[in-house]
Amino acid sequence: MPDLREQVLAASLELIEEQGVAALSLREVARRAGVSHQAPYHHFGSKDALVAELVARGFTGLSEMLEAAESARGTPTRRLRLAGRAYVDFALRHRAAFRIMFRPELADLSACPSADTESTRAYSVLVRLVEETFGGPRVPRRRLEAIVTMHWSLVHGLATLLVDGSLGERSDEAGSTPDKSTEALVEQTLDAFSRAAASLAP
C-alpha cells in the first residue's frame, strides 16, 4: 500500500463505478483502503476537492485521447471522426470519471484550476479539427461555432446516453471492452453523422 493518495483516488473511482456517484463516501473509501475515516480528508481537504481532482484527471485523459486522434494520419474529416469516436470510447471505458466530469454541482472546479485548463484543452482540440475541416476564407465565425457545438453535442449526447444506459443495454463491467452491439451502434451513428456533416463542407 504505497501511496494512500492514489489509493484513495482509485477506490473512489471504483466505488462510483460500482454504485453510482451518489454512493461515493469518503468513509467507505477509507474503509476500503484500511485507514481511519479521516485519512482521506487529510489528503484532500474535502470531498469536493477529491472529486475535483478526479475531474481534472479525467479531462487530461480525455484530452490525450482527443489529441491522439487529432495527430493521426488522414484527412481532417477522418481525424474529426476519430476524435468523436475517441470521445465516446473514453466515456465508455471510464464511466465513473465521465459521469463526474460534467456535473458542476458536484464539485466546484474553481477549487482545482487544472480541471479548467484541462477541459479547455480538450475543447480546443475539437475547435481546431472543425476549423480545419469546415473552415475557409468565406466561412463566418458564427457558422463554425455552430458546427463545433453540433459536433460536441452529438458525441456528448451519444456518450451520455450510453453511459446512463438509456441506449441499448449497458455493459456493466468497468474498464471492459464495450460489447459488440453498442460498438456497432456507435459506429453506425457516427457514420451517419459524419456523412451528414460532410454536406456542410465549404
Add this chain to the structure above:
Amino acid sequence: MPDLREQVLAASLELIEEQGVAALSLREVARRAGVSHQAPYHHFGSKDALVAELVARGFTGLSEMLEAAESARGTPTRRLRLAGRAYVDFALRHRAAFRIMFRPELADLSACPSADTESTRAYSVLVRLVEETFGGPRVPRRRLEAIVTMHWSLVHGLATLLVDGSLGERSDEAGSTPDKSTEALVEQTLDAFSRAAASLAP
C-alpha cells in the same frame, strides 16, 4: 396549503433547481412545507419513490411537448426540427426535472412503472418522425435506427451541455426564458444539424 403531496413535489423541484440534485433532502423539503420530517415519507415511502414520481412527470411533460411538435403543420423535416427544439426547450425550462430524468442510479424507475411508459412514449415520437422523414421502401432498418440515435444524441447532448452550464453562460433563473445568446446558439446549432441531416434523405 392544500395538497401536501403536490407541495412536496414542487418543493423538491425547487430545491434541486436551487442547489442541485445532491442537495435534495426530504427533511429540508419537509421544513419548507412546514411539516415534520416524516410527513413526506408518509406520502412517498422513500426518497427514491419521490424522485421516480418526479421523473415520470418529467417524461409526460416532455412527451407532451414532443407530441405537440409532431402534430404541428409543415413538412416532416420541419416537424422533426421542431421536436428537437422542443426537447432542448424542455430541458432549459425544467432543468431540475431534466437533470433527474436520465440518471438511473438516482432512483430505480422500476418502482414507478409510469416512468418507463412515459419515456418510451417520448422516444416513439422521435422514431415516428425520423421514419416519416428518412424512411422509404429501400431504406434498411439499421440505417433508420442510426438516424434516430443520431438525432436523439444531438438534442440530448445539446440540452445536457446547456443545462450543466458547459456551453456558454447559464441563465440561472428557473422557469425563466432562456437568455438571448443561448437561444441563438441553440437555433444556429439545430439549423446546421437539420441542414446536414437533410443530406441523408432518400
Add this chain to the structure above:
DNA sequence: GCGCGCGACTTGACAGTGTCAAGTACGCGC
C-alpha cells in the same frame, strides 16, 4: 350516539455521512 378504524401526521430513535478539533506516532534536520 358511539366506538373504532384508518389515514395524515408527529415524535423519537438509529446508522450512516461530511467535517471540525484535538491527539498520537514517527522521521529528519539542527
Add this chain to the structure above:
DNA sequence: GCGCGTACTTGACACTGTCAAGTCGCGCGC
C-alpha cells in the same frame, strides 16, 4: 537530544434517510 512538521487516529457535531411507535381527527357501521 530535540523540536517540528507530516501522516494519521480518535472523538465529536450536525445532518441525512429510514424504521418504529404514538397522536389526532373524521367518517362509517351498528
